[in-house]
Amino acid sequence: MSRVAKQPITLPKGVELVVGAENISVKGPKGTLTVHHLPGVSVAVDNGVATISLAEGTDDMFGGTARALLANMVKGVSDGYERKLELVGVGYRASMAGKSLNLSLGFSHPVVFDAPEGISIETPTQTEVLIKGSDKQRVGQVAAKIRGFRPPEPYKGKGVRYAGEKITMKEAKKA
Structure with a gap:
């Protein structure tokens, strides 16, 4: 897994990350943003910290991208x-x-x-x-x-x- 994908994403107060069947949505004081699931990437939320994990046997090419997209969404709905x-x-x-x-x-x-x-x-x-x-x-x-x-x-x-x-x-x- 890439070094970028291994870094956890801390969710600030008032920001909620919801993992759905097809989409991942981030809701905060500045609005709501959604992104489609990337293949082979799963997101887990624990105590205000989101972590990215890759499915077994898949390439890690989407891990860093997924983490960067989610981090940008979290920053966008909290700070803008x-x-x-x-x-x-x-x-x-x-x-x-x-x-x-x-x-x-x-x-x-x-x-x-x-x-x-x-x-x-x-x-x-x-x-x-x-x-x-x-x-x-x-x-x-x-x-x-x-x-x-x-x-x-x-x-x-x-x-x-x-x-x-x-x-x-x-x-x-x-x-």
């Missing part, structure tokens, strides 16, 4: 995940209108992005976008989709970038 985006460029602005994110990214029209279910989007300032949710994969997917409207370009660095992302700048043509 967030991604921060920065808008860099003259006139690049972000604002919220209800559940819709309005982005002015230098196009002839504003880009309107509707927040999917389970994801909340905030704009603390006009050049920052904060994406929050309990599902790590969905938060990252929404952040990537918003970044995809205007990815940072390598000559001036303008565009939508993740907070702290380093853009390798290219040298412009010389005459």
Whole structure:
């Protein structure tokens, strides 16, 4: 069994892990997440600690994956995940209108992005976008989709970038 799969998952107070016939669900203060059983992997919960075990004679290729998915779900329903985006460029602005994110990214029209279910989007300032949710994969997917409207370009660095992302700048043509 992989080293990752051997590590137990501690369940914080208020988080409940239920192993069903086809699904494993984690319920907490920030919502409920479910994942399908991976083949050959079984989950046992004892005194607030979940452990992963593999069926006899199976490969251990899903053990670490199952443990990582469950750990991410436990963290998501207890603390939640967030991604921060920065808008860099003259006139690049972000604002919220209800559940819709309005982005002015230098196009002839504003880009309107509707927040999917389970994801909340905030704009603390006009050049920052904060994406929050309990599902790590969905938060990252929404952040990537918003970044995809205007990815940072390598000559001036303008565009939508993740907070702290380093853009390798290219040298412009010389005459």
